[in-house]
Amino acid sequence: MGSDRSKLGFYLLLAPLLLWLVTLIILPHIGLFAVSISEKVGVREYETGLGNYAVFFNEPLYWRTFARTAFMSISTTVLTLLLGFPIAYYIAKLTRGRTKTTLFLMCLIPFWVSELVRTFGWMILLRETGVLSNFLQYTGVIGGPVEFLYNDGAIMVGLVYTSILFMIVPLVTTLDSLDDSLIEAGYDLGGSGFSILREIVIPHAMPGIVSGCIVVFMLSLGNYLTPILLGGKDSLWFTGLIYTQFITRFNWELGSAFGFLLLALSSAVVFLGLKLSRQSLSNTMGR
Amino acid sequence: MTSPADLVCRELTKDFDNFRAVDQVSFEVPQGSFFSILGPSGCGKTTLLRMIAGFQFPTSGDLLIKGNSMLGVGPNKRPVSMVFQHLALFPMMSIGKNIGFGLRQRGVAASEIKQRVGLVLERVGLPGIEDRQVDQLSGGQKQRVAIARCMVLEPDVLLLDEPLGALDLKLREHMKIELKALQAEFNTTFVYITHDQSEALVMSDNIVVMNKGRFDQIGTAKDLYYEPANAFVAGFVGDANRFEGKITAVNGQIVTVQTEAGVSLHAQLTGQGAAVGQMAQIFVRPEAIELSKTALQGADHSNASERIVDSVLFNGANSLVILRDPISGETIQVTLPQTGAFLGLGKGETIYTSWNPAQARCFVDGDA
Numbered sequence: 001m002g003s004d005r006s007k008l009g010f011y012l013l014l015a016p017l018l019l020w021l022v023t024l025i026i027l028p029h030i031g032l033f034a035v036s037i038s039e040k041v042g043v044r045e046y047e048t049g050l051g052n053y054a055v056f057f058n059e060p061l062y063w064r065t066f067a068r069t070a071f072m073s074i075s076t077t078v079l080t081l082l083l084g085f086p087i088a089y090y091i092a093k094l095t096r097g098r099t100k101t102t103l104f105l106m107c108l109i110p111f112w113v114s115e116l117v118r119t120f121g122w123m124i125l126l127r128e129t130g131v132l133s134n135f136l137q138y139t140g141v142i143g144g145p146v147e148f149l150y151n152d153g154a155i156m157v158g159l160v161y162t163s164i165l166f167m168i169v170p171l172v173t174t175l176d177s178l179d180d181s182l183i184e185a186g187y188d189l190g191g192s193g194f195s196i197l198r199e200i201v202i203p204h205a206m207p208g209i210v211s212g213c214i215v216v217f218m219l220s221l222g223n224y225l226t227p228i229l230l231g232g233k234d235s236l237w238f239t240g241l242i243y244t245q246f247i248t249r250f251n252w253e254l255g256s257a258f259g260f261l262l263l264a265l266s267s268a269v270v271f272l273g274l275k276l277s278r279q280s281l282s283n284t285m286g287r
Numbered sequence: 288m289t290s291p292a293d294l295v296c297r298e299l300t301k302d303f304d305n306f307r308a309v310d311q312v313s314f315e316v317p318q319g320s321f322f323s324i325l326g327p328s329g330c331g332k333t334t335l336l337r338m339i340a341g342f343q344f345p346t347s348g349d350l351l352i353k354g355n356s357m358l359g360v361g362p363n364k365r366p367v368s369m370v371f372q373h374l375a376l377f378p379m380m381s382i383g384k385n386i387g388f389g390l391r392q393r394g395v396a397a398s399e400i401k402q403r404v405g406l407v408l409e410r411v412g413l414p415g416i417e418d419r420q421v422d423q424l425s426g427g428q429k430q431r432v433a434i435a436r437c438m439v440l441e442p443d444v445l446l447l448d449e450p451l452g453a454l455d456l457k458l459r460e461h462m463k464i465e466l467k468a469l470q471a472e473f474n475t476t477f478v479y480i481t482h483d484q485s486e487a488l489v490m491s492d493n494i495v496v497m498n499k500g501r502f503d504q505i506g507t508a509k510d511l512y513y514e515p516a517n518a519f520v521a522g523f524v525g526d527a528n529r530f531e532g533k534i535t536a537v538n539g540q541i542v543t544v545q546t547e548a549g550v551s552l553h554a555q556l557t558g559q560g561a562a563v564g565q566m567a568q569i570f571v572r573p574e575a576i577e578l579s580k581t582a583l584q585g586a587d588h589s590n591a592s593e594r595i596v597d598s599v600l601f602n603g604a605n606s607l608v609i610l611r612d613p614i615s616g617e618t619i620q621v622t623l624p625q626t627g628a629f630l631g632l633g634k635g636e637t638i639y640t641s642w643n644p645a646q647a648r649c650f651v652d653g654d655a
Binding site: 182188192 | 437
């Protein structure tokens with residue numbers, strides 16, 4: 001009887017997770033997929049087929065936006081890594097005790113404010129009559145007001161800002177677990193700062209780097225608010241296209257197909273990234 | 288034979304925010320010798336070693352390796368290598384890559400690295416393990432790989448920071464002998480720091496006892512054991528029974544000390560200037576105390592007393608008895624002679640002890 005009881009307990013504990021997975025992730029996706037492969041042939045008349053996917057490949061605007069989104073997200077990820085790594089290294093290795101906690105908290109504090117408000121913050125800074133433009137005019141670097149918003153740079157800034165915490169946290173965790181004596185041993189054996197970074201620190205931090213990159217890439221790829229607000233009408237972010245299909249055009253079939261293409265894209269890039277860095281998903285995300 | 292010293296420290300001092308970790312330490316280590324720095328934790332020995340390695344810079348004083356001052360020279364530019372306390376082998380590399388790390392930094396050709404790595408592994412007795420991973424090795428093997436990783440660079444001085452601390456007792460005993468053999472094999476100067484006196488005594492040519500940032504005594508293992516310079520060394524190196532009391536008589540080098548319990552003890556004075564009335568400490572080694580089943584009297588048997596067996600700590604050849612003074616209740620440790628005469632000794636038995644005053648050391652308080 002004891003084993004039956006423990007089995008019951010096991011299933012009860014598993015139930016919330018299963019409920020979450022089935023009702024909120026698997027079922028909607030099955031529904032979405034079903035919608036995506038149905039073509040509208042007349043009023044309330046549908047046929048099963050891959051027509052919606054064909055539309056995507058035949059319309060350059062769609063797949064170019066798609067490629068652009070992927071490219072920008074990858075750039076964001078690389079930029080976030082380059083910015084986040086020194087910060088994480090500083091927090092994990094060069095600070096102790098209270099300072100460490102304080103710095104970590106300071107990275108976290110912006111996330112107590114909603115993403116919308118944070119993005120508006122950037123708009124206040126970057127717009128034509130904003131802080132940056134006024135400051136540069138005041139110092140005489142530029143003659144008249146300059147619009148810093150509504151370009152790719154502004155999108156990138158917003159995306160890096162939104163996602164850098166998700167890079168720093170896994171990096172700090174893995175760098176924290178790197179024994180200081182390994183770095184000292186590297187120096188002792190004649191290594192330079194660069195060779196130690198390349199041969200000891202980065203190989204050790206690889207799981208953290210990869211898991212941070214996966215999260216940041218996913219967040220950027222699926223971000224809707226930041227590209228629309230900071231990039232304006234011409235932001236051409238793929239999530240924006242999906243939104244248009246669902247809400248403006250009311251073309252759920254095409255919207256679903258786009259959704260699945262985005263899912264395929266993110267999976268493919270993550271798979272490629274793992275293969276290139278010779279890491280496994282369980283090794284990077286399962287810790 | 289006066290070969291130039293590999294390592295010279297002159298009045299080396301290191302101050303931290305609110306205390307002095309290393310206080311005006313001066314010493315020389317001759318080429319090819321095994322030099323140990325022995326001291327309790329917190330005595331500054333790790334700071335001293337890290338200054339030699341270059342991870343910390345001295346506040347004042349000078350540090351010379353092969354005659355060249357190392358002030359302002361980074362750890363990666365010094366001709367010293369260090370075996371870390373937890374070895375610090377790189378888990379992300381194979382054994383061969385680990386050992387080759389230093390050579391790669393120097394830009395040695397790949398084929399030569401391969402050959403030299405193979406050679407050094409042979410010398411430490413682990414040929415052909417280049418392709419294994421660090422976690423596939425046993426504790427003793429890791430130890431040897433860590434030494435090989437340093438020795439492949441042919442450093443002038445090898446620093447060892449309590450590398451045996453993490454090993455179990457049996458392996459530690461084995462590695463002591465092995466380290467000594469490796470040192471002889473490579474004929475490199477070893478500077479070894481430890482808090483374990485038996486490691487220092489067994490392996491070293493010269494030992495320094497360090498306490499509170501200062502060197503208390505430098506000498507051979509024998510010197511430290513038989514001729515300790517002060518009370519701290521006498522208490523720290525080897526086991527000793529310690530008595531405290533007031534000096535009641537000074538007769539040349541032999542002083543008489545009366546303990547608080549009223550027992551008079553005789554011992555040889557170390558240092559000068561003992562005067563009647565001063566407080567002093569006496570140290571007697573457990574093996575210097577003679578046991579007898581019959582009462583001992585006469586001039587040969589000063590320090591004779593009657594004691595009761597408190598317990599017998601059987602440990603083969605190193606067995607001890609703990610004896611209690613029936614009057615004062617003080618206990619002393621005595622090595623049990625392995626002649627068979629005291630085989631049946633049991634708790635509560637009465638036994639007579641004595642020791643030669645020349646075998647006991649007296650230190651006047653305040654001069655340590």
